[in-house]
Amino acid sequence: MMKILQIIVVILIILSMMNELKSESTINPISGSIKNPERGYLYIQDTKVSSTPIGITMVLGKITVKVEYSGGVSKVKFYVDGVAKGVDYDPPFEWIWDETIHGLHKLSVKAYDDMGNNATDEIQVIMFNYEKPQRWSLTESNSWIDDIPSVREFIPIGIVHMETKDHILVNLPDSKWGLQCFIFVGEGETKDGKHKFMFQCRVPITGFMQQRIYLDDKWYYLPPTKAPMYLDDEKRIYPYPTVYTLGDTLTSISYDEKNRRWIFQVKVPSKGINIEILSQAQGVPFWMGKPEGPLYNTWCIM
The missing domain is CATH 2.60.40.10 (Immunoglobulins)
Known part of the structure; x- marks a missing residue:
């Protein structure tokens, strides 16, 4: 009888601890x-x-x-x-x-x-x-800007784009600077260091885009990818803020702001294509202007 009581007490203690842990786990820290x-x-x-x-x-x-x-x-x-x-x-x-x-x-x-x-x-x-948002005006040279690009400048929500409830990235309806794609351009070498290459890769907001890679004196054209473009800045799929497309050809551009790394991926499962390009920014960024709302001041980062 005493042993049964001891077992019951132990079970009650365990259940009590589980309830406390469950209660603590549901507390939102923010x-x-x-x-x-x-x-x-x-x-x-x-x-x-x-x-x-x-x-x-x-x-x-x-x-x-x-x-x-x-x-x-x-x-x-x-x-x-x-x-x-x-x-x-x-x-x-x-x-x-x-x-x-x-x-x-x-x-x-x-x-x-x-x-x-x-x-x-x-x-x-x-x-x-009923007032129209304030429009941008021409400014002086922006050559003095040497800021490190932030995620906000990579994906200027509320300035150039807006995100739908399905996480589709679209241009603002009143923007005269509506973008068609995100462009990823550079040069480098393969992981084994044996081959040099150049690349021009694009993730489309509208329409179709094709990726091009120059390797061993030859251009390679990958199957095109198509809109819509999706946004993941909540780590649902990717570890870094990312724009990406779905379909037969999967493409994505991610930005690791802390380490100034840009990551491009293109996958064509039906053809066994799986390419990942890691790009490290070098030196001071080149800016043509900062993204400022409600319209977009053209800008560029290198």
């Missing part, structure tokens, strides 16, 4: 919530005016969306009706919502840390903004 606009208030041109009588949130003109966060948040994405409109990688994590829009819309944010944890918040907003 949080992120919409701080501005505040629920139940009226805003006019980014200024809080007064509370609304029926508790709705109303915005006239543009608004700076601000996020209140805790924990090791490394980036925040901003969505309108499920479509990614902007992303911020630096505190205090803000985004200016200034598109021409009206009616009831769902504004949501999603905060991430480097461990893959995320936290979301959303708010219903009645938005009336």
